[in-house]
Amino acid sequence: MARFTARALANVALVKYFGKRDTELNLPAAGSLSIALEPLATTTTVEFDEALPADRVALDDAPAPSEFAARVSRFLDLVRDRAGTSLRARVKTANEFPTAAGLASSASGFAALAVAASGAAGLQLGDSELSALARRGSGSACRSIPGGVAVWEAGVDPDGHDSIARRIAAPDELDLRVVVGIADAGPKPLGSTTSMERVRRTSPYYRAWVESTASDLEVAAAAVADRDYARLGEVAERSALGMHAAALAARPGILFWNGTTVAALRCIRELRAAGHGVWFTCDAGPQPKALCRSADEPAVAAAFEQLAGIEQVIRCRIGGGATLIG
């Protein structure tokens, strides 16, 4: 079998995914909407080899940590099952992120892995199948398959075949940028699945969170269709705040933010009050992300650069889907 290399981008959800209806299959309790972030890319090469006694996983040119390697192997098992092979693989994956940035790389990582591994195994999968496959590795990875502006439908089927992401707009169709501030480059204290499960089980706001996400998704998708940036930004900010609020109300409460995150949120609101088209979003960690129009990007980036506690500022534009590059 040949060597296949794929590249995929991280994505940021404007309507957040936070809560599963099935933890085994990574089926979400509600739909979500994201944009792919160029240049936050992962490149992954996969080669199945009958000479290998076990999978060999390298991350950024070094043997991968065992927990990461085990997760990759479990994902490869899904591909092997489907391809009817038991061959072990050599996997080489590298994050092109400007830094070991405290940004989740699992979305770009499992999207790239899905494309490279299925190719290397000789599977001919369409985008929907690739999206469903990537989802098994990490929920949000399914949105990195189509890239651009993507909607991940919650679906209703227990087997999850209808829970896939599709592109609703191409990268150049929306005038949007994302400015990422690194407020803490360290590892997340709490994994996504762990925090989602605690919120689902203990937060009195979980049900309302899931319900409001469904309506936010409709509004956001319509705003994308209408190129209504103010509406989209407003929904994005409320979805992010609603997610963090639902987590804060868990027992015990989960606080993803640090002081810099809050300062960034206040900064973004001040910029908006001053007339800039900019809105706050934030994932399950402390890094603040500013969604803005391209004309507002310089002012937003400059404001982030000046915020105490921001270690690095990364400017992103909307990028494309996961692709084979070799």
Next chain:
Amino acid sequence: MARFTARALANVALVKYFGKRDTELNLPAAGSLSIALEPLATTTTVEFDEALPADRVALDDAPAPSEFAARVSRFLDLVRDRAGTSLRARVKTANEFPTAAGLASSASGFAALAVAASGAAGLQLGDSELSALARRGSGSACRSIPGGVAVWEAGVDPDGHDSIARRIAAPDELDLRVVVGIADAGPKPLGSTTSMERVRRTSPYYRAWVESTASDLEVAAAAVADRDYARLGEVAERSALGMHAAALAARPGILFWNGTTVAALRCIRELRAAGHGVWFTCDAGPQPKALCRSADEPAVAAAFEQLAGIEQVIRCRIGGGATLIG
């Protein structure tokens, strides 16, 4: 008529009051539980005088701002109606707070005013009547009438006569301290009633907030009876986080915190992880408050003193009810 002087303490809710079932009568959507904070006191002197053409209100030895004076006059109208008089009053009120601290003084202020004004008007009111009267000035003021550990029942009557605070423990019955950090001494950007109403009307979490508060109150009252500090602290922290979370999910989201508040919450959780009996609470503003055992107070105060952004640290103990002092 004679001159009456009363003193009352501010209080901090461990089970938060946030949301009204009647804005005119200040009837809460759910009950709450508080402790009175010594030395955060207001002293108020009231004297009705037939020579006065209008109420004259002095705050900290200067003529009070007109909005404050008008609020005092409207409150005095309630007392005049009840006493059957139309005399105007001279009111002198002073906060003994260690600083103009960005701490709400309306609870201590209206509790002291209720006691002094009703005395000056010749009314003989019992504690329940005083509590209901103080509530009309500011909801949480009703809890400063009994002081100690107080429970304010939501009540069910439209006229609010059953929505009063009663003491469930005396100041010396609980080994608790509150360490207040001043993270921003400026005025609140959003008034309590305004923010409560926005949350009630727009937050998808409001209903769940009110429902969880009712059960939190039961747990907290039982914890007080059992002197179960860990349970009480846990409920206090989740009630505070739940309130701030419900506000964050309003539209637009209300963020009372600043970066220092979040740093203080993280600091408190680290102290707790290190074995100290300390829990976070915070009202509708940025000032972090640490609820702790007396043995833990020195460590908590020292940690707050070292936090960047904390302008002042105030150590409080549980105080008594509103009293006539002259």
